[in-house]
Amino acid sequence: MKHSLVVLAAGIGSRYGGLKQIEPLGPGGEFLLDYSVYDARRAGFDRVVFVIRRDLEAAFRSAMGARIERQIDTAYVFQELDALPGGRKPPANRAKPWGTGHAVLCCAETVQNTFAVINADDYYGPSAYLRLSEFLDRTADRPDRYALVGYRLRETLSAHGTVARGVCVVRDDLLDTIHETTGIASQDGRITSDAGPLCGDEPVSMNCWGFKPTLFAQLAEGFDQFLTRSVSDPKAEFYLPERVGQLVREGRASAEVLPTSEAWFGITNPRDRAGAAERIAERVRTGVYPSPLWR
Numbered sequence: 001m002k003h004s005l006v007v008l009a010a011g012i013g014s015r016y017g018g019l020k021q022i023e024p025l026g027p028g029g030e031f032l033l034d035y036s037v038y039d040a041r042r043a044g045f046d047r048v049v050f051v052i053r054r055d056l057e058a059a060f061r062s063a064m065g066a067r068i069e070r071q072i073d074t075a076y077v078f079q080e081l082d083a084l085p086g087g088r089k090p091p092a093n094r095a096k097p098w099g100t101g102h103a104v105l106c107c108a109e110t111v112q113n114t115f116a117v118i119n120a121d122d123y124y125g126p127s128a129y130l131r132l133s134e135f136l137d138r139t140a141d142r143p144d145r146y147a148l149v150g151y152r153l154r155e156t157l158s159a160h161g162t163v164a165r166g167v168c169v170v171r172d173d174l175l176d177t178i179h180e181t182t183g184i185a186s187q188d189g190r191i192t193s194d195a196g197p198l199c200g201d202e203p204v205s206m207n208c209w210g211f212k213p214t215l216f217a218q219l220a221e222g223f224d225q226f227l228t229r230s231v232s233d234p235k236a237e238f239y240l241p242e243r244v245g246q247l248v249r250e251g252r253a254s255a256e257v258l259p260t261s262e263a264w265f266g267i268t269n270p271r272d273r274a275g276a277a278e279r280i281a282e283r284v285r286t287g288v289y290p291s292p293l294w295r
Contacts, residue, residue, distance in 0.1 A: 001137050002046040004111050005129075007033065008103050008207070009052045009060065009120035010079040011096075025267075025277045027284055028292030032267055032276060033120050037068055038293055040116070043129035044137075047073040049110055050120075051103045054078045071294055077110050079103045085224055091232055099237030100207065101219055101226075108216040114140065117209040117240070123276070124149065124208050125262030126288065132210040135258060139212075146244065147210035148175055150203030150257040156264045157186050160271045166205035166241055167198070168257060175255040178205055178245050203257055205241055206264050218247055 025032050037048055048068060052060050057076065068074055079097050081090040083106055097103065104117055114136040118124060128149045139145045150168055157163060162185045169176040183194035191198045222243045230236035247253035265276055284291045 001044075001140060002113070003044060003133060003136050004047045004049055004113055004115040005037065005040045005045045006049045006051065006104060006107055006111060006115050006117045007036070007120050008100055008117065009033075009050050009056075010103055023273070025273065026280050026289075026291065026293060030280075030293045031064060032123055032280075033064060034067070034293055035123060035280065035289065036118060036120075037072060038289070039124070039126045040129045041072050042126065043133040045072075045116065045129065045133065047075065049075045049077055049107055049115075051077045051079050051106060053097070054080060067294065075110050077106050079106050084227065085220065088227060088231065091234060093234045095234065096237070098223075100240040101238040101243045102223055104211075104240055105216060105219040105223055108220070111216075112213060114213070115211055117207065117211065119207050119266070122206060122208075122264065122266040123279070124206070124264060125260065127260050127262055128208055128258075131258040131260060132208070135210050135256060136212075139256075143212045143214040144253045146212065146215065146253055146255040148205055148244075148255050148257050149208040149210075150259050151206050151208075151262065151264045152200065152259075153184070153198060153202045153204050154186070154191065154200035155262070156204055156206060157184065157191070158272075159275065161185070168203045168205060170203055170257045173256055175245075175248055175257050177249075178241050203259065207240070209240070209244075210258075214253075218253065219243060222246065 065074065081094055116132045131149060132147060135147045153165060156165060162183045164180060164182040165184055166178040167181045168178050181193050181195050185192055191200045223238050226238045244255060248255060265279055267273060267276055283289050
């Protein structure tokens with residue numbers, strides 16, 4: 001069975017500046033996103049859907065899309081502020097996108113099969129896509145069964161300050177709850193947070209999901225509820241993990257947590273670039289990736 005890869009890229013550059021998040025990192029000039037698509041294609045994904053802002057379309061296609069389009073079936077979906085149901089209009093003071101849940105919802109007419117969701121500026125590792133592909137094949141007859149790749153907290157920390165992570169409570173391999181935990185940092189071999197000490201082995205969500213098309217109707221329902229209570233708040237966002245967590249609590253869906261020992265890393269600010277480039281170079285040296293990546 002083939003699957004789609006949905007890449008959330010509408011917010012790319014908002015914290016880093018412009019499109020610098022997709023500046024070359026690999027020895028052959030590859031972007032971080034190149035490696036994500038490469039890993040997904042090897043794992044059985046045969047289509048990639050980029051969720052972007054319309055004002056970034058030309059730059060994104062020029063920098064990334066043209067190369068990816070030669071490797072895999074590619075589609076583009078636009079996350080726009082006025083993409084609202086029921087004739088609603090965004091408030092005049094709204095500037096930021098409506099959040100990751102809305103970004104995935106924008107794919108409802110484009111994605112008809114099972115799919116994974118990732119962030120454009122994160123590296124998840126080859127095994128993450130293999131686990132998701134296996135899960136989507138194995139649970140094809142379970143439209144309400146989703147999946148989350150759970151990373152060990154210690155493998156997601158930053159050398160440049162504190163981070164916030166969705167710390168998962170898992171029962172019988174299924175997601176029970178996700179607690180958004182702030183102020184996480186490693187100091188003198190100990191991991192601390194605003195909620196207290198952590199051991200480092202806790203599974204955390206890095207927004208790497210596996211879904212069935214059933215999710216779209218559930219997102220539409222949740223987004224309508226979100227707009228009813230929060231449309232006038234210029235900073236409120238409809239988050240994908242929050243909606244999945246709500247569905248789990250209501251017993252309307254379940255989510256397997258797929259453990260991985262992969263070391264996650266991402267590009268959030270300019271200080272992250274050197275470390276990410278070195279990690280990619282190490283994977284090329286050890287044969288995880290060829291160079292150049294696309295031959």
